[in-house]
């Protein structure tokens with residue numbers, strides 16, 4: 447017998463009281479740990495209401511399969527109102543991240559061909575390969591300058607620059623020059639704006655931005671300033687390419703980047719192209735850089751594993767005679783390491799969909815239209831889903847039969863991460879070059895936790911030591 451929706455356990459009756467408790471427990475920064483705790487208290491399904499935001503939460507891969515089967519033809523995520531409010535406030539178009547319905551689908555289909563299709567890898571790899579080589583050269587130079595044959599540092603700023611340089615070179619077919627000693631202050635400002643944008647978004651998940659705007663709250667003003675900085679910089683990059691394209695007429699000999707390809711294709715309006723390119727540029731910085739930082743942290747904590755990965759890379763290099771596209775097909779353990787990093791340290795604490803039809807999960811009836819969230823962070827640490835979840839074990843991903851709705855770091859289906867191919871390739875190339883050039887070490891064994899600033903970030907700086915091999 448199927449139990450009714452109203453019997454799902456959880457705290458969903460008093461949204462305001464829950465918001466107050468949430469705020470008292472510093473829930474804005476602990477969302478991932480609070481979800482984990484809720485699953486421990488209520489079991490594999492619970493209902494929740496914080497502020498105005500109501501959802502049903504699940505944790506099992508089998509239930510995730512049911513959820514995604516009911517996502518419908520136009521999958522929709524939780525609407526991040528801070529982001530749509532900014533666009534409405536400044537009269538800017540939504541890109542693929544924020545669009546919904548047929549408008550989303552028609553844009554996404556065209557973007558897929560230029561951004562996530564495996565065919566594009568041959569175009570992206572040479573661009574990303576150049577950035578990877580420049581990053582390594584930069585680290586060698588930094589090591590030289592210390593005079594100690596090693597460099598101990600918090601790499602996050604360097605990784606932000608690597609990520610922005612990588613995504614920009616794919617989008618614009620041009621380098622920004624962030625691997626140089628003196629960088630464009632506008633580019634640095636862009637990086638700072640993205641961090642501020644994420645940080646100011648999280649409180650607005652629970653308190654409506656329209657209200658915060660009316661009372662002139664600082665968090666809303668900071669949020670607007672952050673997006674303004676993001677859009678201004680993206681506009682500059684986009685105009686630059688647009689102007690070049692008009693001057694150059696005729697088809698270019700080499701791959702000109704995603705933006706120029708979309709403009710020449712002429713299937714999306716210029717405003718739609720600008721909106722989605724801006725989102726791709728902004729979405730491509732903190733996500734990959736933080737995942738790489740977590741990966742280096744784990745490799746530093748597991749020196750034997752690090753040697754194993756180095757051996758795999760060396761063998762792949764030899765077999766493919768340096769052809770990077772070929773090399774990327776021969777590094778399953780490196781790919782496993784990235785999956786393992788996203789399992790323990792996912793960028794997104796949850797995946798969500800407004801379901802398009804009624805479903806039954808854990809024997810509860812859930813009506814169409816409900817927001818259902820898969821607790822990605824909680825699932826990654828659940829011993830029933832991943833045996834010995836606390837252990838960083840890239841080899842667990844070598845058994846393909848163990849993948850069923852478990853490798854979800856980039857989301858699922860037609861609404862999954864549009865930047866996935868860029869992100870994966872950029873991260874794989876980074877690890878190949880780092881493993882070939884440096885040993886990564888860590889001072890003491892201190893556990894670094896995550897903090898929620900819309901995406902999950904390391905709670906404190908991760909200090910690593912790089913030594914040339």
Ligand code: HEM
Pocket residue numbers: 523542543544554613725726727729730731733734737788792793794797798855856857858859860861862863864865866868869
């Ligand atoms: C959406 C994760 C890197 C651009 C998403 C989603 C996740 C995600 C979980 C939601 C998917 C869903 O609802 O099913 C990640 C992770 C990254 C990463 C873990 C790196 C480690 C990037 C990069 C870009 C990007 C590099 C840009 C080049 C986007 C965009 C969307 C998205 C535009 C919205 C797609 C849509 O709504 O159709 N990402 N992402 N992401 N991501 Fe990423």
Ligand code: 2DC
Pocket residue numbers: 523524526543651724725726728729730733793794795796797798863900901
């Ligand atoms: C945050 O409860 C927690 O990829 C909320 O590159 C539910 C939620 C909704 C949407 C998620 C968000 C969470 C985390 C960050 C995500 C976002 C969708 C896209 C975004 C996962 C889980 C991200 C980081 C994009 C951002 C691109 C943007 C800056 C232009």
